[in-house]
Amino acid sequence: MEKLMNFKLKIWRQKNCEERGYFKTYQIHNISPNSSFLEMLDILNNKIICEKKDSSPISFDHDCREGICGMCSLYINGRAHGPDNLITTCQLHMRHFHEGETIYVEPWRAKPFPIIKDLVVDRSSFDRIIISGGYISVNTFGKTIDGNMIPIPKDQVDKAFDAATCIGCGACVAACKNRSAMLFVSAKVSQFALLPQGKIERKKRVINMINKMDEEGFGSCTNTRACEIECPKGISTEYISLMNREYIQSFTF
Amino acid sequence: MKNTFKLNSKIPLSSLTHKWEDHKSTLKLVSPNNRSNIEIIVVGTGLSGGSAAASLSELGYQVKAFCYQDSPRRAHSVAAQGGINASKNYKGDNDSVYQLFYDTIKGGDYRSREANVYRLAEISSNIIDQCVAQGVPFARDYAGYLDTRSFGGTKVSRTFYAKGQTGQQLLLACYSSISRQIGIGRIKMYNRHEMLDLVIVDGVAKGIIARNLISGKIERHAAHAVVIASGGYGNVFFLSTNAMGSNASAIWKVHKKGGFFANPCFTQIHPTCIPVHGNYQSKLTLMSESLRNDGRIWVPKKLEDAISIRNGYKKPENINEEDRDYYLERRYPSFGNLVPRDVASRAAKERCDKGFGIENNETKEGVFLDFRFSIEKYGKEKENELGIQQSSLLHNNKLGKEIMESKYGNLFHMYEKITNDNPYHTPMKIYPAVHYSMGGLWVDYNLMSSIPGCYIIGEANFSDHGANRLGASALMQGLADGYFILPYTIADYLSECITEKISTKHIAFQLSEKNVKNRIQKLIKNNGNMPVDFFHKKLGNIMWKYVGMSRNHIGLCKAIKRIQELRYEFWKNIFVPGNIDDGLNSELEKAGRVADFLELGELMAMDALNRKESCGSHFREEYQTKEGEALRDDVHYKYVSLWEYKENHPVSDEIMHKENLNFTFVKVQSRSYK
Ligand SMILES: Cc1cc2nc3c(=O)[nH]c(=O)nc-3n(C[C@H](O)[C@H](O)[C@H](O)COP(=O)(O)OP(=O)(O)OC[C@H]3O[C@@H](n4cnc5c(N)ncnc54)[C@H](O)[C@@H]3O)c2cc1C
Ligand code: SF4
Ligand code: FES
Numbered sequence: 064m065e066k067l068m069n070f071k072l073k074i075w076r077q078k079n080c081e082e083r084g085y086f087k088t089y090q091i092h093n094i095s096p097n098s099s100f101l102e103m104l105d106i107l108n109n110k111i112i113c114e115k116k117d118s119s120p121i122s123f124d125h126d127c128r129e130g131i132c133g134m135c136s137l138y139i140n141g142r143a144h145g146p147d148n149l150i151t152t153c154q155l156h157m158r159h160f161h162e163g164e165t166i167y168v169e170p171w172r173a174k175p176f177p178i179i180k181d182l183v184v185d186r187s188s189f190d191r192i193i194i195s196g197g198y199i200s201v202n203t204f205g206k207t208i209d210g211n212m213i214p215i216p217k218d219q220v221d222k223a224f225d226a227a228t229c230i231g232c233g234a235c236v237a238a239c240k241n242r243s244a245m246l247f248v249s250a251k252v253s254q255f256a257l258l259p260q261g262k263i264e265r266k267k268r269v270i271n272m273i274n275k276m277d278e279e280g281f282g283s284c285t286n287t288r289a290c291e292i293e294c295p296k297g298i299s300t301e302y303i304s305l306m307n308r309e310y311i312q313s314f315t316f
Numbered sequence: 317m318k319n320t321f322k323l324n325s326k327i328p329l330s331s332l333t334h335k336w337e338d339h340k341s342t343l344k345l346v347s348p349n350n351r352s353n354i355e356i357i358v359v360g361t362g363l364s365g366g367s368a369a370a371s372l373s374e375l376g377y378q379v380k381a382f383c384y385q386d387s388p389r390r391a392h393s394v395a396a397q398g399g400i401n402a403s404k405n406y407k408g409d410n411d412s413v414y415q416l417f418y419d420t421i422k423g424g425d426y427r428s429r430e431a432n433v434y435r436l437a438e439i440s441s442n443i444i445d446q447c448v449a450q451g452v453p454f455a456r457d458y459a460g461y462l463d464t465r466s467f468g469g470t471k472v473s474r475t476f477y478a479k480g481q482t483g484q485q486l487l488l489a490c491y492s493s494i495s496r497q498i499g500i501g502r503i504k505m506y507n508r509h510e511m512l513d514l515v516i517v518d519g520v521a522k523g524i525i526a527r528n529l530i531s532g533k534i535e536r537h538a539a540h541a542v543v544i545a546s547g548g549y550g551n552v553f554f555l556s557t558n559a560m561g562s563n564a565s566a567i568w569k570v571h572k573k574g575g576f577f578a579n580p581c582f583t584q585i586h587p588t589c590i591p592v593h594g595n596y597q598s599k600l601t602l603m604s605e606s607l608r609n610d611g612r613i614w615v616p617k618k619l620e621d622a623i624s625i626r627n628g629y630k631k632p633e634n635i636n637e638e639d640r641d642y643y644l645e646r647r648y649p650s651f652g653n654l655v656p657r658d659v660a661s662r663a664a665k666e667r668c669d670k671g672f673g674i675e676n677n678e679t680k681e682g683v684f685l686d687f688r689f690s691i692e693k694y695g696k697e698k699e700n701e702l703g704i705q706q707s708s709l710l711h712n713n714k715l716g717k718e719i720m721e722s723k724y725g726n727l728f729h730m731y732e733k734i735t736n737d738n739p740y741h742t743p744m745k746i747y748p749a750v751h752y753s754m755g756g757l758w759v760d761y762n763l764m765s766s767i768p769g770c771y772i773i774g775e776a777n778f779s780d781h782g783a784n785r786l787g788a789s790a791l792m793q794g795l796a797d798g799y800f801i802l803p804y805t806i807a808d809y810l811s812e813c814i815t816e817k818i819s820t821k822h823i824a825f826q827l828s829e830k831n832v833k834n835r836i837q838k839l840i841k842n843n844g845n846m847p848v849d850f851f852h853k854k855l856g857n858i859m860w861k862y863v864g865m866s867r868n869h870i871g872l873c874k875a876i877k878r879i880q881e882l883r884y885e886f887w888k889n890i891f892v893p894g895n896i897d898d899g900l901n902s903e904l905e906k907a908g909r910v911a912d913f914l915e916l917g918e919l920m921a922m923d924a925l926n927r928k929e930s931c932g933s934h935f936r937e938e939y940q941t942k943e944g945e946a947l948r949d950d951v952h953y954k955y956v957s958l959w960e961y962k963e964n965h966p967v968s969d970e971i972m973h974k975e976n977l978n979f980t981f982v983k984v985q986s987r988s989y990k
Pocket of ligand 1: 360362365384385391392397400482509546558562565566752775776789791792
C-alpha cells in the first residue's frame, strides 16, 4: 500500500479585489502521493464545506486538469505552478512534497492580473493583447487556397509550433520580478512571424501587441529569464529576441 | 404556443452528392445592410461556438458570445490531442469524400443521418485550408507539405495534426478570429458567464438568462436567434476525460423548454485513457488514440502472469513474446490495433472481466499499450537512412525513441507526470473511460433544434456520429458546423425577422429570470449536510456501473430507480455554502450542473433501456453474437430516439418519438472489422 501523507497548508484568502488578503492555515491528512495538487485542494474544500466553519471553500481556477487549458494558476512555495519544471499546477502531484511539509499557496501577483477572490485572478489583459493584433486577418469563408499550396520547411513549422504551444497561463508574468509579459507576447508574435501566412501583417502586429502590453501595465524585460524557467510549456526566451528583432525591423523597413 | 412545430428534418430531396449544394442555393438570404441590426447569441466558444461566432460576425451580424471560462481560449476543445480528419488524399491511399463518408457511417453503426455525414465529408477539405490560412502550425513533412496519420476505424491516413495538441492549435486559431471581431466591435464577449435558461417568446427562442459568475448577477440577454455550442455531457459519469466544468446545463435547459433530446444513451467510452488509480481522483486523462498507430495492445496470456504483474512481482518487460495476448490483432486481423473505439473498449473490458487486467487498482482494470516495436522499427529505419552499418540495440533504441518523441513527446511527458512511469521504457497502462457524447439535442439539416430560432452545433447536437464517433471527427464536425454550415442556414431563419425588435422587458424574460433565481435560492437556502461532489460521485458510480460500457435490462431498471432516489436525496440534503448575492461561488455553479445531470442521467438510462439492440457505444448484453460482438436490430431500431419533455412532469414521463433513418447511398451491413 502507498504511504499516505500529511501537510500543513498556508493558503491566501481574499474576499475580493478591494479587501485585504491574509494567509490562513489548514491541516490536511491522509493524502495519496499520487493525487494531484488540485485533488488535494478538492479534498480540503470538501472538508471545509462539511465542517461549515469557514464561510466558503477556497476558490481557485482550473478546468481541463491535464495541463492544456491554461486555467490553473497557483503560486506554490514561491514558484509559479509549484516545484516541478515543465508542468502546470494541475499536473503537479503530491509525491513532489515531503511528509509533514508546510506548503504556501498564493495567487499570481501582478498588477495587470487583479485578484478576484482567494487564488483566482483576472487575466483578461492577455485577451486584450491578442485582440490588439495577435491574429492573421483572414476571413473564415473557406475561400482560401489549398493547404499544400503554402509549403513550409519542417524546421520552420516546428519552431512556429513550439511558440504556439503557449497556453496563456500567465506563469511567466507571475515569475518575473518586472511583471513583464514578454514571453507570452513573443510566443504569439513569433508563431506568426515564422509562418509565411503571418508575414504580411507582421509589422502592424508586433507594434500593436507591444503597445497594448505596455498600456495594460506589464513591466519590461531585463533578461532575468525567470519566465523561461517557470513556463510550463518550455517557451524559450529566444522568442523574445525574435520579437525584439521584429519590433526594430518594423520601424526600419 | 408550444408543440406547434412539426418535426421535420428538412433533408433536401436531391441526390446525396448534390444535397448540400442544391440546398444552399435555395436558402433565403439577409442583405448586408440588415445584418448589423440582427443580434445572435452564441453560448460556448469552443471550436464550434467560436468558429460560428467569428463567421457570423464577419458576415456582419451582431454577436454576443458566452463562455464560463475566463477566456474563450480555454474552451474544452483545447484538450483534443489526436487530430482532425479531411479527405484530401494527400497520401495517395485512394481517399475520397465517399471513403470518409462511408467510414463515418459505418463507424457510427448506421445510426447517423446519411445526408449530414455526406455534407461533413464534403466540407472536410475546406476546413484544413481555412485553418492553414489562419496560421495553424500543422505537422509537415520534409518537403514542406502537410503530414497525416491514421486513426481507428479507417484504412487510410487522413488525420491532420499538430503533434499531440491539435485541438489547442485549432482553438487558438478560432480564438484569434474571434479576437479580431471583438476588436472591431462586432462580437461582444461575455467571459465567466453561465447560461441558466433559454427564453422563449411566442414559441421561438429570443434570448437567454445568464449568471455573471464574478458578480453573481443574473442577466437577461435578448437576440434574434440563439446558438448553443456548449459541448458534451460526459461528466454525468463524474470521472471522464472531459474538463471539470464541462456540463449539460445549457442543452438541458433547452430540452426543458421544448428541445428534443436525441439518442441520450450514446456516450463514447474511449479505449486509451490512464486507468483509475484511487478514489480521490477528480478526472481521467486521455492518451490520444493516435498512439495506437505505434503501440500494440496486450495483456498476459496466463492468469498467473497477470496476477504477478498486478502485485509487482513481474514487470511487463519480463513476459515472453509467446506469453502475451495481442488480443486486438488476434480478434480483428484486418484492423488490428486500429479498430474503432467501441470495439477496442469492449475487447479490453472482456479481457479484464476474465481476470487478465494488469493494473494494481481496486477493480484490476488495465491493459498494456506497448511501444517497443515501433521504437525498434523506427530506430532501424533511421539507421538505414543514416547509413549506420554496425548497429547496437542501444543505439537503435535511442534513434527510435527520438522519433517517438517527435511524434508523441507531450503525451509521453503527460503520462509520466501522472503515473511516474516512463513509457519509453515500460509499456503504458491504459483502460477505457467516458469521453464523448454522440447524443445531444436534435437538430434538422439546418442545425435548428425543435425550437424555432434555437440552433445547436458541435458536440451539443446529435447529428453526425451515430452510435459511435470515429477519432478525429469531432473537431471536424465542430468546425464544419461553425465555419461552413450554420452561417448559411441561419440566414434562412433570420430573413424573416429583420424588422423585429426584441426587448428583455417581455414577460417571458421576467418569468425565466424568476425561475432561475428561485432555483439558486433553493440550493443555497437548503442548508443540508452533503457537498455537491458527494452526489456527483454517487451518480457517476451508478452511471458507470449500469449505463457504462455494457448494459442490461435489470441493471438499467436499477439505475433509473437509484438515480431517482439520489435526486430526491440531493434536493433534501445538499449543502451549498455562501449567500445568494455573493459573487464567485464554484460550489453553486457545480450544484446547478449536478442537479441537471441527475435528470439527464435518468433519461440516458431510459433511452438505453428502450433500445433493445447493441450498436456502437451502446452494448446491451442481451443482444450479442456468439463471438461477443454487438448485434444490431435494423428492423426495429433503425431510428433516432427523440425525447420530449413534458412541462411540470418528472423525467420518467418523457415521451419518445422516432426519426427513421433512411440509407440510400450505402448498404446497411453488419459492421465487421475482422
Ligand atoms: C481529452 C480529449 C481529447 C480529444 N481529442 C480529440 C481529437 O483528437 N480529435 C477530435 O476530433 N476530437 C477530439 N475530442 C473531442 C472534441 O475535442 C470535442 O468534441 C470538441 O472539441 C467539442 O467542441 P465544442 O465546440 O462542441 O465544445 P467545447 O469545446 O467543449 O466548448 C464548450 C463551450 O461551451 C461553454 N459552455 C458550456 N456550458 C455553458 C453554459 N451553460 N453557459 C455558457 N457557456 C457554456 C464553455 O465555456 C465552452 O466555451 C477530444 C475530447 C477530449 C475530451
Ligand atoms: S509563455 Fe509559458 S508561462 Fe507564459 S503564458 Fe505562455 S505558457 Fe504560460
Ligand atoms: S487546469 Fe487546465 S492547465 Fe491546469
